[in-house]
Amino acid sequence: MNYDIGYINLKYNLIKCFLFNADKAIVDISYSIKDKNLNIQVVLLDGFNLPQKKINDVKDSLLDFNIIIQQINLAKEKFNERKGEWQPQNYKWLDHLLFSKAEAL
Template sequence: MNYNVEYINLKYSLIKCFLHSAESKVLDISYDLNGKKLTIQVVILGKAKLSPEIITNIKQELVGFDIAVNELNFTKEQFNESIGEWRPKNYTWLKHLLYSKAEVLNED
């Protein structure tokens, strides 16, 4: 069998860095890969920011990629506007969806 090892390694690394110890304020993660240019879009609740450790870990895990991490911040109400719909209302996913919450139930 032939496996796309680069694709598997990329997914594994993203899951390991973002989801293994997921921050509760992270609502959605999508990404696009164009050659060695990896763009990651992270939707975050409120005015929170990704911890610097996550960004450091992803860059250490994916050596050889030109990585850009874009953070989008939304309130609970803005994020929940698309409940019951497949695609988000207030932003567009990048080509590959890694993770998305259905809705924000609380803000703790």
């Protein structure tokens, strides 16, 4: 069997950095890759920011990439405003969805 080690490493490190002991304020994470650029979009509830340690952990875990992290803050009411519809209304996902709380709120 052939495995895409780069893909597995990327997913593993994103999950390890963002989802192990995940901050409850994170409601959605998506990402896109172009060449060696990894763009990560993190949606957080209003009043919260991604801790610098988490940002540093991502960058330290994925040294092969130029990492750009974009943070979007939304009121709890604005997240998943249209229940039953998969696509978010107040922002656009990047190419790959890593995590979404959806109707858990």
